[in-house]
Structure formats: C-alpha cells, structure tokens
Amino acid sequence: MSVVLRASIITPEAREVADLLGFTITECDESSPVTASVPASVPADKTESQRIRETIIAQLPEGQFTESLVAQLMEKVMKEKQSLEQGAMQPSFKSVTGKGGIKVIDGSSVKFGRFDGAEPHCVGLT
Known part of the structure; x- marks a missing residue:
C-alpha cells in the first residue's frame, strides 16, 4: 500500500x-x-501449513506413518484452528449500542473464560 x-x-x-x-x-x-x-498473506498460509506439517511429522514415529495419515491429521488441526478462531470472534455477551455511541452490556449474559497464562492452576471463571 x-x-x-x-x-x-x-x-x-x-x-x-x-x-x-x-x-x-x-x-x-x-x-x-x-x-x-x-x-503477503498467501505465502504466510503456506509457511504455516508447512510448519504444522513438520510438527505433526516430528511427533509421529519415524518411518511408521503414511501420507494419508499426515493429511488427515493436518485436516483435523486446520479444522480445530478454524473453529477456535471463529469462537474467539464471537462476543461472550449481549450488548446494544445507542445512537450516541454508548454501549450497554447485559450483565447476566456475560460468559467468562479461562485465563490462559495461569497454567497449571487455572485462574478465572468458567
């Protein structure tokens, strides 16, 4: 640009x-x-899928896997990743934005998630 x-x-x-x-x-x-x-997002997708493929192959026993198994595992990982991205985009509350730009959130609709940085003891409301 x-x-x-x-x-x-x-x-x-x-x-x-x-x-x-x-x-x-x-x-x-x-x-x-x-x-x-x-x-440059198209090459980035290729490098990401290549990285996922290499990670899968590294975790499988050497010489004891087929190309179809790797393809199935990659498809599963991509589906999980896509569902996580879609879930992250959905708001965890109901809200209404007025004409003046003020956002009102229904407190009873708020759903809390886990705090990822608190492993192994989860902190937060679930």
Whole structure:
C-alpha cells in the first residue's frame, strides 16, 4: 500500500498491525503514482501449513506413518484452528449500542473464560 506523506499519518502501532497482516507501507511523494500491493498473506498460509506439517511429522514415529495419515491429521488441526478462531470472534455477551455511541452490556449474559497464562492452576471463571 502506498501513502502520500503529507496526506497521511501512520502511527507506529499502525505499522506493526500492517506488518502482522502482511501489508507493506511505502511512503511516497504526491507526484508519485499510488499503487496497491498484494498482501503477503498467501505465502504466510503456506509457511504455516508447512510448519504444522513438520510438527505433526516430528511427533509421529519415524518411518511408521503414511501420507494419508499426515493429511488427515493436518485436516483435523486446520479444522480445530478454524473453529477456535471463529469462537474467539464471537462476543461472550449481549450488548446494544445507542445512537450516541454508548454501549450497554447485559450483565447476566456475560460468559467468562479461562485465563490462559495461569497454567497449571487455572485462574478465572468458567
């Protein structure tokens, strides 16, 4: 993504988020043509699936697995990962946002989760 320096303010946090999403921010003058670049998320998916595959193969007994077994395990891991991502995107409460932008949350609808950093003794409400 190209931006004109005089017309845009890019915070350090915005740069970090752009890096995480695979975007490259190019600063240019007003006279330079603005071009959009393709996000680098496609190769990132390949490297992630390759990393998952290598992890699965490392945990299986050497020489005692088939390609179909690895494919089944990879499919299972990808499904679990996708369901976790979808579950994380759903809010754990009911809310209504008014015209003025004030958000009202129904306290009886709040569902608490586990605090991941408290292993092995879970802290939090479940």
